[in-house]
Amino acid sequence: MKLLLIMPSGSIHRHRSGNFKKVLRYAPLTLTTLAALVPANLGAEIRLIDEGVEPVPNDFDADLVGINAITGTAPRAYAIADRARSQGCTVVLGGVHPTLLPDEALLHSDAIVTGFAEQAWPQLLHDFSEGRMKRVYRAPSNPSLEGLPTPRRDLLCKNAYITVNSVYASRGCPNRCGFCVIPVAWGQRAYLRPIHEVIHEIEALDGRDLVLIDPNLIANRPYARQLFREMAPLRRRWYGLATTEITDDKELFDLLVRSGCKGLFIGFESVSQSTLNRINKGFNPVHRYKEIVRRLHDRGIAVQGAFVFGFDNDDPSVFERTVEVVAELKIDLPRYSVFTPFPGTPVFNRLSSQQRIFEKDWSLYDAQHVVFRPNRMTAEQLQEGLYRAWLETYKLSSIARRIVASRCTPLVSIAANLGYKYYAAKLSQFDNRTLVESNNDTHKDHAHHARSRVQTG
Ligand code: SF4
Structure with a gap:
C-alpha cells in the first residue's frame, strides 16, 4: 500500500510563496504521529509532505492520501483532496476542521477521522486494506495516550526545520x-501521556x-511538577506553552x-481586565503582567506573548494601548492576531445569529484576517489596527529596546524578531485569495468550495 500524508499550509506559510522561512519553523508532529500509527503488518510505503516546507506534487502516486486540516487550511486541503480523488486515490481527511464540520469534510473525501486519531486511524487503515472502509471514524470518548509509538521523525525533510x-x-x-x-x-x-514514555522519547532525541x-x-499541576522533575537530569533546553499562572x-x-x-x-490576549473577564480568561491578571514577565526574564526564560484584537469590548484605542504595554513589558517576541470565530464553535453560531459573520472563505480564518463585524469598531478599523500594531512593534528601534532589556537567548530572539519584522511588513500586502488561485487551483474550484462552505457552515 502506498500512503501519502499531507499537511497543507495556508498561503501565508506555504513553501516559496509564504513569509516564514526555515529559521522560524519547528517540525509539526501530526504527520510523523500518523505515520507511526500505521500498522506494520500492512507493509505500507509512507511519504510525508508538510506543505510549509515542500510543495504538494501535481500527480499523486498513492493508494491512500491522508490530509490534515485546520480551518485556515481547509480550502487548500479540499482542493488537494479533490485533485487526488480525480486521479483515483482514496482520500481521508482529519484534524480540527473535519472534527468541527464533518459533513463539509465528507463532501471532499472518502472517509474522515474526527477527534484524536490514535485508535481510529489504524482501524481505518485495516478496513481500507480489506476493502471495507467506512465513511466516518470517530475517536473513542476517552481516548488513551498510553503506549503510543514514537513519531516517525525519520520521514521528515530534516534540514527544513x-x-x-x-x-x-x-x-x-x-x-x-x-x-x-x-x-x-x-x-x-x-x-x-505517561511521564516515563515522554522522558524516554526525549532521551532518544538528537541534539x-x-x-x-x-x-x-x-x-x-501535579503532572507538570513530576514531568519537570524528571526532565531536569536530561539537561535539555526546551521551549513550550503555558499560562500567566506559571510564576504563581x-x-x-x-x-x-x-x-x-x-x-x-x-x-x-488583552491588556484590559474587563475584556479578559468577559472571555473567561480572568485568570490573566493585567496589573501583574510586568511582574510576571520580569520573573520569567530573571530566570532566563524568554517570552513570546500573544495578544488578540477585536473582542466585543475593544474599541479603536486598543491597538495603541496594547503596543505601548507590550513595549513596557519588554516581551521578547510579541504576536498579534484578530479574534476569529471558528466555524462549528458556539461563538461562531452566536455571531452568525447576530448576522455579524460576513466572510465564509475559511482560508481567511487564519487569525490575521477579519471575518466578522466587531462590536465597537468597523472591520476595516480592526484590520488596519492589526497591521499597524505589527509594524509598530517590529520597528528596529522597538526590537532593540525589547531584546536589550530581556537579555534572554539573545541570538534566538534576534533571529525570531527579524523573521517577524519581515512577516509584519508582508502581512498587509498578502491576500490569501489571489494565492489560492495562483497555486494551481482554478478560480472555479475556489468559488465552488466557497459555495459548498456557505451551504454547510
Ligand atoms: S487559550 Fe485558554 S482554553 Fe485555549 S489552550 Fe490556552 S488556556 Fe487553554
Whole structure:
C-alpha cells in the first residue's frame, strides 16, 4: 500500500510563496504521529509532505492520501483532496476542521477521522486494506495516550526545520477561554501521556533543544511538577506553552526552570481586565503582567506573548494601548492576531445569529484576517489596527529596546524578531485569495468550495 500524508499550509506559510522561512519553523508532529500509527503488518510505503516546507506534487502516486486540516487550511486541503480523488486515490481527511464540520469534510473525501486519531486511524487503515472502509471514524470518548509509538521523525525533510524535536506530554486544556477552539474540538480537559514514555522519547532525541507543543503545559499541576522533575537530569533546553499562572506556584516555577525551559509562549490576549473577564480568561491578571514577565526574564526564560484584537469590548484605542504595554513589558517576541470565530464553535453560531459573520472563505480564518463585524469598531478599523500594531512593534528601534532589556537567548530572539519584522511588513500586502488561485487551483474550484462552505457552515 502506498500512503501519502499531507499537511497543507495556508498561503501565508506555504513553501516559496509564504513569509516564514526555515529559521522560524519547528517540525509539526501530526504527520510523523500518523505515520507511526500505521500498522506494520500492512507493509505500507509512507511519504510525508508538510506543505510549509515542500510543495504538494501535481500527480499523486498513492493508494491512500491522508490530509490534515485546520480551518485556515481547509480550502487548500479540499482542493488537494479533490485533485487526488480525480486521479483515483482514496482520500481521508482529519484534524480540527473535519472534527468541527464533518459533513463539509465528507463532501471532499472518502472517509474522515474526527477527534484524536490514535485508535481510529489504524482501524481505518485495516478496513481500507480489506476493502471495507467506512465513511466516518470517530475517536473513542476517552481516548488513551498510553503506549503510543514514537513519531516517525525519520520521514521528515530534516534540514527544513530549526528542529525536528517536537514532543508533547499532554493534549487539550481544562480552561475555556471564549475565543479558543481547543476545548471545543477536544473537550474541556487535559489528556496526559505517561511521564516515563515522554522522558524516554526525549532521551532518544538528537541534539539538546526541543519544543514541547502542549497547548497548556501546566494544565495539570501535579503532572507538570513530576514531568519537570524528571526532565531536569536530561539537561535539555526546551521551549513550550503555558499560562500567566506559571510564576504563581513557586515550586512549579522552580521545577520548570530547573528542567531547562528557555522560552514560553504565553497568551496574554488583552491588556484590559474587563475584556479578559468577559472571555473567561480572568485568570490573566493585567496589573501583574510586568511582574510576571520580569520573573520569567530573571530566570532566563524568554517570552513570546500573544495578544488578540477585536473582542466585543475593544474599541479603536486598543491597538495603541496594547503596543505601548507590550513595549513596557519588554516581551521578547510579541504576536498579534484578530479574534476569529471558528466555524462549528458556539461563538461562531452566536455571531452568525447576530448576522455579524460576513466572510465564509475559511482560508481567511487564519487569525490575521477579519471575518466578522466587531462590536465597537468597523472591520476595516480592526484590520488596519492589526497591521499597524505589527509594524509598530517590529520597528528596529522597538526590537532593540525589547531584546536589550530581556537579555534572554539573545541570538534566538534576534533571529525570531527579524523573521517577524519581515512577516509584519508582508502581512498587509498578502491576500490569501489571489494565492489560492495562483497555486494551481482554478478560480472555479475556489468559488465552488466557497459555495459548498456557505451551504454547510
Ligand atoms: S488556556 Fe490556552 S489552550 Fe487553554 S482554553 Fe485558554 S487559550 Fe485555549
